[in-house]
Amino acid sequence: MTMSPRLRKFALTAHVASSVGWLGAVAASLVLAVAGLTGEDVQVVRAAYLGMNSIGEDALVPLALTSLLTGLVQSLGTEWGLFRHYWVLIKLLINVFAAFVLLLYMQTLGYLAGLAADPSADLGALRNPSPVLHASAAMLLLVVATALSVYKPRGVTPYGWRKQHEERKRRALQRNKQAEQRTESQP
Ligand code: HEM
Numbered sequence: 758m759t760m761s762p763r764l765r766k767f768a769l770t771a772h773v774a775s776s777v778g779w780l781g782a783v784a785a786s787l788v789l790a791v792a793g794l795t796g797e798d799v800q801v802v803r804a805a806y807l808g809m810n811s812i813g814e815d816a817l818v819p820l821a822l823t824s825l826l827t828g829l830v831q832s833l834g835t836e837w838g839l840f841r842h843y844w845v846l847i848k849l850l851i852n853v854f855a856a857f858v859l860l861l862y863m864q865t866l867g868y869l870a871g872l873a874a875d876p877s878a879d880l881g882a883l884r885n886p887s888p889v890l891h892a893s894a895a896m897l898l899l900v901v902a903t904a905l906s907v908y909k910p911r912g913v914t915p916y917g918w919r920k921q922h923e924e925r926k927r928r929a930l931q932r933n934k935q936a937e938q939r940t941e942s943q944p
Contacts, residue, residue, distance in 0.1 A: 760834040772827035779820035790888035810870035821856040841917030
């Protein structure tokens with residue numbers, strides 16, 4: 758089922774806002790992760806880990822899930838389809854993989870935030886390179902997804918070829934039928 762142009766624009770606005778918003782929230786997390794790893798000031802380090810956990814819970818998780826949901830709507834509600842073009846398929850895989858790792862990683866962020874909130878906790882245990890690595894990998898994946906969305910490389914999957922072929926055949930049959938009807942109705 759294809760969406761009307763109005764609905765398509767509305768849904769695309771939600772998709773771009775959530776997807777690029779997710780990228781922005783990952784960038785903010787990366788800044789905090791670097792501050793947490795390298796900061797000299799104890800208060801700054803503690804605040805960085807608490808901030809990362811809040812961004813994760815209140816921005817990363819909802820935006821990742823909204824991006825996935827609105828991406829599915831854009832695919833299934835337009836002629837792009839979900840499995841017809843490699844660029845859409847790769848974005849789907851990136852999104853599902855990144856969202857899955859994020860959901861698992863929220864436990865680590867929660868644990869680090871708990872340590873940061875504990876005044877007796879050792880700062881050495883807090884200075885962990887893992888948030889920097891995770892946020893950098895997420896940035897890279899989301900930049901690739903954004904570039905794929907903008908360039909939309911031509912590659913079509915075998916399923917996409919079959920669908921295109923069927924669609925062309927259907928249109929040709931329709932044209933022939935209309936031509937026959939026109940000739941029959943001529944005096
Ligand atoms: C991984 C995170 C994602 C990012 C950063 C992202 C980003 C974008 C952007 C910026 C556009 C607008 C491109 C343009 O109009 O020129 C777009 C469009 C689109 N996205 Fe995504 N997207 C993501 C996930 C997904 C997912 C998971 C799917 C499919 C399940 C998807 C399917 C689509 C489709 C089909 C369009 C074209 C819509 C149209 O032309 O009406 N996206 N995406």
